[in-house]
Amino acid sequence: MREGFMPRRPAVIPEGVRVGLAGAATVALWFLVYDTATGTPLRTPALLGAALFHGLRDPIDLHVTAGTVLAYTVVHVAVFIVFGVAVAGLFALADRERRVLFGVFMLFCCFEVFAIALGTVAREWLGHAIPAWPFLVANALATVTMLGVTFRHSRRSPRELLVAGE
Numbered sequence: 001m002r003e004g005f006m007p008r009r010p011a012v013i014p015e016g017v018r019v020g021l022a023g024a025a026t027v028a029l030w031f032l033v034y035d036t037a038t039g040t041p042l043r044t045p046a047l048l049g050a051a052l053f054h055g056l057r058d059p060i061d062l063h064v065t066a067g068t069v070l071a072y073t074v075v076h077v078a079v080f081i082v083f084g085v086a087v088a089g090l091f092a093l094a095d096r097e098r099r100v101l102f103g104v105f106m107l108f109c110c111f112e113v114f115a116i117a118l119g120t121v122a123r124e125w126l127g128h129a130i131p132a133w134p135f136l137v138a139n140a141l142a143t144v145t146m147l148g149v150t151f152r153h154s155r156r157s158p159r160e161l162l163v164a165g166e
Contacts (some may be wrong), residue, residue, distance in 0.1 A: 012088045015153060020084025022144040022149045024077045024104060030138045040064065042127045044130060051125055059129035083111060083144065091150050115139040 046064040049072030050056035086107060094100040119135030136161040 003057055008149070012092050013085060013148075015079055015091075016085030016088035018084070019087050019146050019149050020081035021077065023084065023146040025079035026142045026145040027080075027138045028073065028076070030141055031134065034134050042069050044134070045076070047129060048072050049075075049120060051122065057125065057127070059126055080142075083107075087146060087150055091153075112139060113144065115142075117166045 030043070032041065035041050035043040042064050043062070047062055049058060049068040050062055052075065053068065053071055056062060087104065090100055090104045090107060095102060114159070115135065116139070119130075119139075120131060122135075123130060123132060155166050
């Protein structure tokens with residue numbers, strides 16, 4: 001190896017941040033559209049933020065405030081960035097070892113289960129103030145977006161994710 005030459009290392013953290021921000025933005029945009037269509041823009045992040053930070057149990061008592069929406073958004077984005085870094089790390093490994101793609105598949109399965117469980121808990125906590133289907137749509141959109149961003153920079157193809165057993 002030449003002196004001063006270092007092999008190229010994948011930029012896992014910046015890629016993970018991009019992936020996480022893409023997923024978080026997709027979910028936020030979906031719920032902005034959903035909430036606007038149902039008559040109360042920012043209701044979902046306000047509900048979730050009020051439940052998380054203030055123990056809100058009765059949606060009737062909700063007051064949509066910028067502070068609550070912003071606080072919830074910070075948590076939302078942070079969780080997606082952590083997930084995005086995990087995805088980017090696994091994809092960096094998968095560029096060297098194809099079998100790691102199964103780990104990516106399992107990570108996204110866990111993401112789906114976590115999102116469904118979180119949505120279920122939030123719905124129970126808030127007396128079913130938000131139907132289940134918007135959470136499912138948001139999660140599906142985020143998954144597709146994050147995989148799209150990830151595959152755009154990967155040497156692996158989406159098809160390889162599905163047939164990673166070789």
